[in-house]
Amino acid sequence: MKTPSCTLLAEVRAFRQKHPDVRYVDLIALDIPGHFYGKRYPVEMLEKVAAGSPLKLPQNAVLLGVQGGLFKIGDYCFNDGDPDANRRLVPGTLKPVSWESQPLGQMLITSDGTDAPIEFEPREVLARVLQRLQRKGIHPVVAFELEFYLFDKKLANGLPQFPRDPLSDDADDQPNLHIERLSRFSAVLDDMAQTARDQGIDSTVITAEIGPGQFEINFGHSDDALRAADWAALFCRSTRGVALKHGYRASFMAKPYLQFPGSGMHVHVSLYDGAGNNLLAAHQQQPLRHAVAGCLQLLPHCMPIFAPNHNALRRLGGTVNAATRASWGFEDRDACLRIPESDPRNLRIEHRLASADANPYLVLAAILAGLEHGLETRQEPIAPLNDDRSSGTDFPVEMLDAVRAMQHHTVVRDTLGAEFVDVYCENKRQDHLAFQQEINAREYRWFL
Incomplete structure (x- = not known):
C-alpha cells in the first residue's frame, strides 16, 4: 500500500x-x-x-x-x-x-x-476489510449518497432557522421536492458541487429533498472503495465551508427537525470477481440473497456505527423512508436494504440505514462485513417487504443497548477487529453518558 x-x-x-x-x-x-x-x-x-x-x-x-x-x-x-x-x-x-x-x-x-x-483508526478498519475481501477475489464497487440541511447562518436562541430564499428573502419553510428549489439555491449548490469536483470527488446528481432546506448530492460509483469513503468524508468538510461562504450553515445532523425527515447516508455496493463479473448476479441471483441475509444478521449488532449518537437514533422510524426494523425489498425505500432495479451487470444493494453524520469508513466496513458474512454462511434472508409488509427483525434503538449488542458479537469482532470494537463501543458509551450530564429546559419544565 x-x-x-x-x-x-x-x-x-x-x-x-x-x-x-x-x-x-x-x-x-x-x-x-x-x-x-x-x-x-x-x-x-x-x-x-x-x-x-x-x-x-x-x-x-x-x-x-x-x-x-x-x-x-x-x-x-x-x-x-x-x-x-x-x-x-x-x-x-x-x-x-x-x-x-x-x-x-x-x-x-x-x-x-x-x-x-492504528487498529482502531476508521480508515484502517475499512482497509483491513478490503484486504481480506481482495484475498478472497472479491472487489467492491461503491457509491455514496449524502443528504444534508441548509440553515440560516444565524441561530435563534441556539436553534437552527430555515434558510432564506435568495430570491424572495422568505424562509424556505415548505417541505417539497420541487425542482425550483434547486434554482433558488443554485449559487450555493453549484459551488458545493464544483468545490467537490475540485477536491477530486466525482459528484453527480443534486436533488431537492422533502425537508425544508434539505438536499442530496450523489457521487459516482468507484472501484476504489477507500477512495469512495474518502470522497464522502471530504464532501462533508467542503460543503460546510462553502455554505458558510454563502451565508448559510450546512449540517449533516441526522434529525435536526422532529417533524421533518432526517438525513441519511445511502451506500450502493456491488461485488465483482477478478474478471469483472458481478458476483451478486450469479446463479439466478442466489448470492444476492445470501449477501442480504448476512447484512440483515449483522445489522442489529452494528447500530452504533449506523446511528452513532443520540440524535441519529431519533431518525429511525416515524417519517418518510426511514426503516424501523432490519428489512429488505426490491425497489422499496422503506427497507434498510433496497435492491434497485438494474441489469445483471449493475446489480447492487443500497444500504439506507446509516445517518448522514455517521463515519463513512466504518459504515462501509460494516456493510462489507455483512455481505462477506452472508456469502460465506449462505443462508436465506427473511421475506422481502414486497411479499410481506411486516417482515423484518428488531434492532436496538437505545445507545447503551446498541453498544452491548455490538461489543460481544463474535462475527462483528472477528470481521471488524476486536480491538476496534472494544475501543469504539467504549467511546460511544462515554459519549452517551457525557450527553446525559446536561439538564435541558424541558427537564426543568417537567420536574421543577
Missing part, C-alpha cells in the same frame, strides 16, 4: 507550481466520531514529508469524543503516555481549499499502510 516517495514528491511539487500562493496545507484524518483532526503544515515542510521524512501525530487523536475530549478507554489516553503514531500521505488528495479567506491546501493522511497502523 506504500506509495513511492517520488510519486508523492511529484504531486506536491506540481501542486506548488499550480498554486504558488498557497503557504500552508492542512493534513487531516477522520477520528472515530467522524470529525477531522490534523496539523497545518508549511508547504515546504510537506515536500520533506513527501520525500520520506516521518509524519507523526498522537495516536489518541483518533479517540476523541464528539465534543473533542478524551475518554479513558482501557489503557489508552491516560495510562499509555500519549504516544505518537506514524501517518502517511494519501496520494491524489492534495487539493486547494477554496472556501477559506486565505489560500490553503488540504491532504488526507492515514495510518493504514504504515509499519504499525
Whole structure:
C-alpha cells in the first residue's frame, strides 16, 4: 500500500507550481466520531514529508469524543503516555481549499499502510476489510449518497432557522421536492458541487429533498472503495465551508427537525470477481440473497456505527423512508436494504440505514462485513417487504443497548477487529453518558 516517495514528491511539487500562493496545507484524518483532526503544515515542510521524512501525530487523536475530549478507554489516553503514531500521505488528495479567506491546501493522511497502523483508526478498519475481501477475489464497487440541511447562518436562541430564499428573502419553510428549489439555491449548490469536483470527488446528481432546506448530492460509483469513503468524508468538510461562504450553515445532523425527515447516508455496493463479473448476479441471483441475509444478521449488532449518537437514533422510524426494523425489498425505500432495479451487470444493494453524520469508513466496513458474512454462511434472508409488509427483525434503538449488542458479537469482532470494537463501543458509551450530564429546559419544565 506504500506509495513511492517520488510519486508523492511529484504531486506536491506540481501542486506548488499550480498554486504558488498557497503557504500552508492542512493534513487531516477522520477520528472515530467522524470529525477531522490534523496539523497545518508549511508547504515546504510537506515536500520533506513527501520525500520520506516521518509524519507523526498522537495516536489518541483518533479517540476523541464528539465534543473533542478524551475518554479513558482501557489503557489508552491516560495510562499509555500519549504516544505518537506514524501517518502517511494519501496520494491524489492534495487539493486547494477554496472556501477559506486565505489560500490553503488540504491532504488526507492515514495510518493504514504504515509499519504499525492504528487498529482502531476508521480508515484502517475499512482497509483491513478490503484486504481480506481482495484475498478472497472479491472487489467492491461503491457509491455514496449524502443528504444534508441548509440553515440560516444565524441561530435563534441556539436553534437552527430555515434558510432564506435568495430570491424572495422568505424562509424556505415548505417541505417539497420541487425542482425550483434547486434554482433558488443554485449559487450555493453549484459551488458545493464544483468545490467537490475540485477536491477530486466525482459528484453527480443534486436533488431537492422533502425537508425544508434539505438536499442530496450523489457521487459516482468507484472501484476504489477507500477512495469512495474518502470522497464522502471530504464532501462533508467542503460543503460546510462553502455554505458558510454563502451565508448559510450546512449540517449533516441526522434529525435536526422532529417533524421533518432526517438525513441519511445511502451506500450502493456491488461485488465483482477478478474478471469483472458481478458476483451478486450469479446463479439466478442466489448470492444476492445470501449477501442480504448476512447484512440483515449483522445489522442489529452494528447500530452504533449506523446511528452513532443520540440524535441519529431519533431518525429511525416515524417519517418518510426511514426503516424501523432490519428489512429488505426490491425497489422499496422503506427497507434498510433496497435492491434497485438494474441489469445483471449493475446489480447492487443500497444500504439506507446509516445517518448522514455517521463515519463513512466504518459504515462501509460494516456493510462489507455483512455481505462477506452472508456469502460465506449462505443462508436465506427473511421475506422481502414486497411479499410481506411486516417482515423484518428488531434492532436496538437505545445507545447503551446498541453498544452491548455490538461489543460481544463474535462475527462483528472477528470481521471488524476486536480491538476496534472494544475501543469504539467504549467511546460511544462515554459519549452517551457525557450527553446525559446536561439538564435541558424541558427537564426543568417537567420536574421543577
